Every structure is written in structure tokens, then in C-alpha cells.
Ligand SMILES: [Zn+2]
């Protein structure tokens with residue numbers, strides 16, 4: 001995360017020289033690797049091939065794309081599956097990839113508030129494949145599909161949102177709640 | 187995440203107008219340092235240090251100086267800056283950028299000015315990872331001796347590695363796990379230093395605890 005940029009601003013009233021720009025040297029340093037050294041280039045290649053696969057794959061109800069200038073941060077959307085209380089709602093998520101991805105899972109958060117037993121008020125998700133059950137063979141696609149199915153099949157035994165967990169039994173009321181909160185957040 | 191961003195700005199150039207040839211150029215440096223601290227790639231703290239005004243650098247134009255000499259003058263001056271985070275390579279870029287800016291402005295000035303003053307503002311944004319305990323997500327690594335005794339073969343079929351997603355080059359070194367799943371040697375060895383499960387089938391490898 002290092003770069004040297006330079007530009008000059010000539011605001012001298014005595015001359016008519018316009019703002020001058022001197023050539024910006026190339027970025028000079030790679031991010032410092034962590035203890036178990038994972039080559040940054042290979043992380044970039046893997047993220048690029050995931051992006052290609054996602055764009056070709058065309059899975060219904062999920063999409064993801066890197067932020068403009070940082071391939072280590074992605075924005076994603078998940079649409080609630082048919083025949084679940086989340087049908088017709090759409091959620092924005094953020095994924096941030098560690099420098100040793102895919103050996104460690106990305107951090108995934110809901111950016112749109114999501115009333116769900118396994119999502120806390122800050123958008124943090126409790127999902128085993130993003131923690132101890134992480135595998136280096138998982139990718140953005142499997143993560144998003146897992147979160148999409150988690151929406152319809154929460155784990156209510158160890159909830160982050162206890163209100164949502166206790167309301168889950170009453171699907172009709174739950175649907176109303178989801179709609180109400182979704183309208184508020186939109 | 188560690189590293190620096192350095193921006194160099196030439197601001198409000200004062201030109202002292204007198205008749206005669208240019209005699210010298212003066213660079214006044216003002217240095218702004220901001221520190222971004224990250225924990226596990228998430229920005230946890232951002233603070234801006236007070237600006238540090240440094241003595242100016244004079245370059246006399248009546249003596250002819252080579253590019254190399256100029257570089258050395260700048261380098262000398264920057265050497266004792268209280269900015270520990272400026273890496274060698276960054277500093278060289280900074281010096282080059284300052285010289286480029288100077289050369290450009292000098293060439294675009296009418297020759298009547300005899301002193302040019304460049305107030306240069308240098309913004310250094312330093313990115314640091316802060317040492318907090320890194321979460322290990324509850325993953326348990328494979329025992330070292332089991333990693334060392336993995337069955338290494340050469341790639342035969344046209345297949346891809348489930349970890350890096352790249353195709354095996356024919357004849358490259360691959361590891362066939364006891365569950366017979368195949369990965370690049372490098373990829374699977376790295377993974378087993380994090381986990382003791384096969385990435386595809388969760389076949390369990392020995393850990394240090396058993
Ligand atoms: Zn591989």
C-alpha cells in the first residue's frame with residue numbers, strides 16, 4: 001500500500017504558467033507479507049479468476065464486484081430466495097480479503113441491515129464456513145450462495161439476534177418484520 | 187497494509203522579481219504526516235501529526251550542477267527528517283519528483299526572475315498494521331511431520347488446483363492427499379499450515395495435539 005505521487009500547483013500571479021504535472025513514479029512497495037508468506041501476485045490472480053468465473057457463471061440472486069481501486073475489497077448483493085421470508089428483498093454486502101487469502105476467509109458483512117438470527121446489528125455474520133469451517137477451496141461464489149441459503153435456513157440455536165431468533169417460528173410475523181425493516185432501510 | 191503514501195505538492199509559489207539572471211532556487215519543505223493504523227486490514231485509528239517545517243534547500247544556478255549532484259543535495263536534506271516511515275525507495279521517488287517539479291517550473295518561467303521559492307508540502311500517509319492478537323478463526327494446523335511426509339507426484343491429467351484455481355502444468359509437482367485429492371505442492375503445504383482438513387472433503391490430517 002505505497003505510492004509516491006506528485007503534482008505541482010503553480011499559482012504564481014506573475015506568470016501565466018498553468019498547473020504543471022510532473023510524472024508520477026510507479027508504486028514502489030508491495031504490502032508487507034504476514035508471517036506465513038503468501039505471494040501477493042498469486043492472491044491477485046486468484047481473485048481475478050474468481051471474478052471471471054462469477055461474471056461468466058450468472059448465478060441467480062448473487063453478484064459481486066471489486067471496488068474501483070482495490071481488488072481486496074468487493075461489494076456484493078444477495079437476493080432473498082423464493083419461498084422464504086426474504087423473497088423480494090435485496091442485500092448489499094462487503095467482502096474484504098486478507099493478504100493471505102484463500103488460506104484465511106474474507107471478512108464478510110451485511111451493509112444493508114438484515115433482520116436475521118445469525119446477523120448482528122452491525123451486519124456481522126455468524127457462519128461456520130467464514131470461521132473454523134473455512135476451506136481454501138471456497139470462493140466468493142460459494143460464500144454468497146451459503147449466505148443466501150443461510151437467510152432461509154438460520155441456525156436459531158446460537159443466534160446473534162435473539163429477537164429475530166425467537167420470531168422465526170412465526171413466519172408470517174417474521175415476513176412482516178422483514179418488509180417493515182427493509183422499507184425503512186431503503 | 188504497512189507502507190507509506192507520499193504526495194508532493196508545490197503550493198503558492200512566491201517569485202521574487204528582480205532584473206538579471208536567476209541566481210538560485212529555494213525549496214521550503216513542510217511535512218505533514220498522518221498515520222493510519224490497521225488491525226486485520228480494518229482501519230482502526232487515523233491521526234494527523236503536527237506539521238513539521240524544515241529548513242529550506244538552496245540550489246544555486248550560477249554554478250552548473252549535474253542531476254546527480256542535485257539528487258545528492260536533496261537526499262542529504264531529507265536524510266535527517268524526523269519521518270522514520272519514509273522508506274529508501276519512497277525517498278528516492280520523492281526527491282526525483284521534487285526535482286522534476288523544479289525543472290518543469292524553471293523551464294516555464296521567464297528568465298527575469300532571479301530567485302524562485304518553492305514551498306513544497308509533503309504529505310506522508312503511513313499505513314501500519316497494529317499488533318493485536320490476530321484471530322485464527324479456530325483453524326488448527328496440520329502436524330509438521332505430516333506435511334513433510336505428503337505423497338508428492340507429478341501432474342498427469344489436465345486438472346486445476348482447487349486452491350489457486352490454476353491449471354496444473356503437465357509434469358509439475360503436485361501432492362496427492364491420503365483422500366486422493368490433488369493440489370499444487372506449494373498450495374496444499376501452505377493450506378496445511380493453517381488447517382488440518384482437506385479443502386475439498388474435510389479429510390482430517392494429524393495435528394500437533396494428536
Ligand atoms: Zn495451486
Ligand SMILES: [Zn+2]
Nearest residue numbers: 365367384387
Ligand atoms: Zn480430500
